[in-house]
Amino acid sequence: MKAFRYTALGADGRRHRSVGYAADAAALRDRLLDARLHPLVIRRALLQQPGRLRLTEAEAARLGRDLAQLMTSGMALAQALALLETRETPRMGAIAREVRQRLIAGEPLSRALEVADGTPARFLQALARGGEASGRQSEVLAAGARSLAAADQLKKRLITLCLYPAFVILVAFGSIAIYAYAVLPSLEPAFEGMGGDLPAQTRAVLTFGVIVRVLMPVLGAVAGGLAVALALLPPARRLAGDLVAWLLMRGKRSPLRDFVFANLASRLAVMLQAGVPLAPAWRLAREPVTIASLSRALAAQDERLMEGVRLSEVLRRVAVCPPDLIHYVQMGETSGQIAAALNDGSADLAARAQEAIERVLSVLTPLVIIVVGGLVGLITMMVFQGLLAVGDAVAM
Structure with a gap:
């Protein structure tokens, strides 16, 4: 499927502008004519890759x-x-x-x-x-x-929580760039000829500015190249996603792991409540998992479920499965209400993932502000020390 922007004339004489999806421009033209719209302009939409929607x-x-x-x-x-x-x-x-x-x-x-x-x-x-x-x-x-x-609501909530720390970090890099590209170069002529009389701290700040001015374009080019590769190459996106997921799922309390298993438990509960047997319900629930290592670990349990192994035992064989979810499933197997237990486990894991991220961000945000403020203040103090040294040299 390809995206096209079109302008068409309606039966009432008014022009209609919109976006249409079709295999090619001819197919979209035929569809517009069937809808009693006379196409005037049909052109490919920019930055649209052909393929499934x-x-x-x-x-x-x-x-x-x-x-x-x-x-x-x-x-x-x-x-x-x-x-x-x-x-x-x-x-x-x-x-x-x-x-x-x-x-x-x-x-x-x-x-x-x-x-x-x-x-x-x-x-x-x-x-x-x-x-x-x-x-x-x-x-x-x-x-x-x-x-x-x-x-979707949980994901949007987590993204919203991450916006402010991301903005603060962006401002921090912007502040450092302003000092490196605007403030320090304008002060360097004043320090020329001072030689060994210039305080070591000021020399360190000036050297830091030179390093930042050299490295920042290189880092920007690398970041831009990675962004282009991730945008245009699906294998690169999958590799990057698997690497990030592997890093974030490590540890005893990983919010990403809780989030992924909360969704898995919710999907499995939906299938069981609809009357789907456990083994096919498991296969249907695990299919949307896109983390390669976890997807393989879940798929490896298909045959065990077909053999009649209890769900709690299957989850126990998945190394990264949260112990709390296993506990909920065990209680559901004992009471004969696995679907309800999975729903409870899903809600608990989702709430815990959100709480963990909120806790981390509540500490990270002020910490970044303190570090940025301290860094800017330290640089300013060192620069003023150099200016005082220049003043003393002039007075002598």
Whole structure:
């Protein structure tokens, strides 16, 4: 699928400008003509890579919720998608249209949803397979939509918490750059000829400014190259994501690990509540996990579940599984309410991940401010020491 910006003339004589998604410009033109719009301009949208369309967690939650509501009202799935196609954003409308066309061609919903890409889309596909296996498609989609919405809210909350420390760190680097590029170069002529009379601290500050002016362009070029590689090369993104995930999941209390397993437990609970047997429910719930090492560890437990091994024993064999989740599952197995126990465990892990990040940021933010303020004050003091030394030399 490719993105195109178009301008079309409507039957009422007004011009319509929007974005459309199609395999090529001719397909988009034919679709506009079918909608009684006369295309005037169709051109490729900039910075758009051809391929499958991605769904965010919020969009996947809305799509699942809307489909569940329309199906519950008695509307056929193809009719529901046709309705959503006209009421959603251009990208969501393109996804709904492609899914509807695949349904008309005879594919099941789980296969038709493969037109969309991304982790939330894979979860929707897993939900559709669970609904097809249990015969409760609308209930599974509704429960999965709630799980996706909760995960999206938690992720947005964590991102919001990280914005202020990131801004403070950016200001810190900006302050250092201003000193290195604007303040210190303007003072260096005043210190020329001082030689050994210049205080050692001031010489250190001037040397620091030279080092920063040399290294900052190099670091900026490296950062820009990495950003371009991550933006254009999917293997680079996967490698970087796996490396970051491996680093962040280390330790006894890793917020990322709690977040990932909270989502896994929530998805598994949705499948079990829909009546999907444990072994296929496990496979469907683990499919959206994108961390390579964890995905392999979870997939290695498929056969053990098929053999009838208890879920708590399977989770115990996953080295990074939080012990608290294992405890919840054990209690659920004892009481015969595994789905409810998984929901409780998911809520506990999600709350703990958010609390841990809030605690770290509550310490990190003032610490960065203190360090930046101290560094700027120290540099200023050392510069003034050099200026005093120059004044003393002139007075003598």
